[in-house]
Amino acid sequence: DTPDTARDDAGPVASPASAAAPEYLRLEGLAKRFGETQVLSQIDAEIAKGEFVTLLGPSGCGKSTLLRAIAGLNQLDDGRIVVDDEEITALPPQRRGIGMVFQHYALFPNMRVSDNVAFGLRMQKVPQEERRRRIDEVLRLVELQAHANKFPHQLSGGQCQRVALARALVVEPRILLMDEPLSALDARIRGHLREQLRDIQQTLGLTTLFVTHDQEEALMMSDRIFLMHDGRILQQGAAEELYTRPSGRHAAGFMGHYN
Ligand code: ADP
Ligand code: MG
Numbered sequence: 001d002t003p004d005t006a007r008d009d010a011g012p013v014a015s016p017a018s019a020a021a022p023e024y025l026r027l028e029g030l031a032k033r034f035g036e037t038q039v040l041s042q043i044d045a046e047i048a049k050g051e052f053v054t055l056l057g058p059s060g061c062g063k064s065t066l067l068r069a070i071a072g073l074n075q076l077d078d079g080r081i082v083v084d085d086e087e088i089t090a091l092p093p094q095r096r097g098i099g100m101v102f103q104h105y106a107l108f109p110n111m112r113v114s115d116n117v118a119f120g121l122r123m124q125k126v127p128q129e130e131r132r133r134r135i136d137e138v139l140r141l142v143e144l145q146a147h148a149n150k151f152p153h154q155l156s157g158g159q160c161q162r163v164a165l166a167r168a169l170v171v172e173p174r175i176l177l178m179d180e181p182l183s184a185l186d187a188r189i190r191g192h193l194r195e196q197l198r199d200i201q202q203t204l205g206l207t208t209l210f211v212t213h214d215q216e217e218a219l220m221m222s223d224r225i226f227l228m229h230d231g232r233i234l235q236q237g238a239a240e241e242l243y244t245r246p247s248g249r250h251a252a253g254f255m256g257h258y259n
Contacts, residue, residue: 024049024207025070025175030079032065032231039065041231043079050205052198054218057228058254063211066228067177070209071100083174094123099168103180105160107152113139113163114148120171138166141200158189165197169204176201176208182217194221215255219243227251 023046030043039062047053055063068074070081072093081089088096107116114135121131139145142162152160161181168176181197182190198221201208212218218225219239227235227242227250235247246252 022049023047024051024084025209026080026082027070028080028082030066030069030081031077032062032069032074033077034065039231040069040076043233045226045233045236047207047209049084049207052201052208052210052221052223054222054225055209055211055228056215056218056225056254057213059213061228062231063213063228064179067100067179067209067211070175071098071177072096073100097174099171099173099176101161101164101168101176101178101181103183105152105157105164107160107163107167109152112149112151113144113155116152116163117166117170119167124171134170135166138170141169141203142166143196156189157185158193161185161193162196165200169200169206174207176206178208178210180211180213183212183214190217197221227254229254 025047027043027045030040031038032040043066055066057063065074069076072088072091076089079089080087083097088098108119111119117135117138118131121134126134135148136145139148142165144159144162144166147155147159152163155163161184165181178197182193185193194217200206210221222239224237225239225242226233227246229250235242235251237245242251243255246255
């Protein structure tokens with residue numbers, strides 16, 4: 001028998017995070033207000049283990065607020081966040097098992113690359129030998145092993161973002177959150193880093209929630225897209241599905257259909 005026949009027997013080819021996989025990250029009824037402004041309303045969503053989901057929406061729709069709430073960097077007014085059957089809604093950020101990468105890297109300017117990456121491991125009191133080993137491993141993963149002793153100002157924007165990624169990954173998070181990590185980079189580097197990010201994510205099987213306002217980026221990278229508007233998730237679906245069957249006027253407009 002050829003491998004093709006075997007595959008036919010197994011039914012249609014599923015994406016790595018198939019619909020049958022149990023939800024790993026669950027958002028239930030999340031709501032958040034800043035003063036009089038309702039910034040998040042009734043956010044309900046599930047993400048499977050190993051899935052790459054993009055939160056896509058225009059500036060000001062609440063993407064960063066949602067990501068920061070999942071990371072524990074801002075408080076919610078309502079709702080529950082569950083990871084791997086553990087409710088984390090009230091846990092402090094460092095106990096959530098969540099890594100985060102920001103648009104502007106947020107590296108420590110006075111620390112070498114290796115010390116930037118070591119930061120989370122020091123907080124966790126990981127012994128020095130193991131720290132070295134893990135820093136080495138993760139710098140190899142982001143292809144920065146030759147730059148371990150440099151300072152951030154000696155690196156390009158793309159390299160800085162890879163340090164930020166290494167720093168997030170070194171503590172082996174259950175979930176990786178990335179808030180417009182490519183938006184500050186020039187087009188050529190952005191394209192390269194896009195591929196590298198996706199490679200690393202798939203290699204590690206890492207559950208990822210990625211934020212962008214760039215629909216092309218979302219279409220190229222994601223298993224699924226959550227389309228956000230005005231603090232709500234308007235539509236969830238595979239990239240092709242959102243592109244070919246947007247659910248309404250806002251979704252159509254944002255996916256590049258103007259009618
Ligand atoms: P996005 O990341 O999609 O651009 P944000 O989550 O940053 O959107 O912001 C959503 C809305 O919440 C915006 O109207 C913004 O002005 C408001 N907002 C964000 N952070 C704060 C804050 N700390 N205080 C008051 N309003 C805020
Ligand atoms: Mg934002």
